[in-house]
Amino acid sequence: MTSDLIYICAGSGLVGLALYRLSTCRDMLLRVLSLNVLAVGVAMLFLASARHAGITDAVPQAFVLTGIVVLVAVTAALLALAERVDGQDDE
């Protein structure tokens, strides 16, 4: 139970850190990075609360796995858009 608490605190800490950076920074690469950190924090909360009697529930594990794959797609799409926005500023 104590180790669950450690991971819950770390997960919330990562969420707070990512929210802080998302709202104080205009650099697009750092914003995408913050989004990734936010996702890691949420996944950590999810998995830390999915443990019951030493066994991790398979359904939240599948959700987090799906989340990781969706996030890489979102990251690729956002970076492509960011590059396009930067390119248009030049014109």
Add this chain to the structure above:
Amino acid sequence: MSLAFDILLTIGIFFTAAATLGMRDRVGSVVGFVVAGLLVALSWVRLGAPDVALAEAAIGAGLTGALLLRSSGRLKPVERLISPPSHRFIVALIAAAFAGALAWAVYTASGAALYPALVSERLASSGVTNPVTAVLLNFRAWDTLLEIAVLFAALILVRIVAPAVPQPVALGELMLPFARIIVPMCAFLAGHLLWQGASVPGGAFQAGAMLAGGLLVLMLGGFAAPTPRLMSWGAMLALVGLAVFSLAALGAEVLTGTLLLYPDGTAKFWILGIEAALTLSIAAMLCLLFCGVPRRPLK
């Protein structure tokens, strides 16, 4: 002992993430992110989720790191911190309060766990013995089908926006021996992860990411130039996974009357068939998300 390890690990993750988001150097930020990703993968193992750890290391740290590194050189630098100190102070207070409330809410949340009993009860009839694979490709296969559709939608967006195709540069003499070891290794490990996913941690996503890593080594090492022809073949391959999965869903609907409910006793073959198609398709999609999809020249 393990408690001390957990504390050190979470402190390490938090400070690596903080350093990553606070650094002025972009390449440094991306490297910090990859290091944090690997530490996070270790923490997934500690939390009893090795399937997620494999995906985090391959996709979350590896491929996302490659994508960020590609863009770090292309995006124009801007001043990092434009917010005035008073604004930052207030935002930090709000973020800290939110994080504290979140931790308190999650820690005090109670409720019976519904899923473990349901999953273990029906695992025998799912066709696989790894509960995570059973959830992903049998119990909640609908989610996974939509996830592939999301990946494909991202690919279409990247095709429309059309970022510049990365041009490989000469990387020196050690690249060839490196590729000779790493590329066959990636292909071998991908097959292994795909096959073992039925019983122990592994599966189509981890295998696909592994294969994509090998393909990127070939491409960035200059061994297989991303010609338009090769990339349109890749785009076809990217469609295969979604097509096979959708056909399987419709086929199961015809045979059993329920979408994605596989006929009795044959679930293993359905799952393996879908997973094999998904592995190739995910590898192709992740590669194309990295190097962009060529548009056919207008006539």
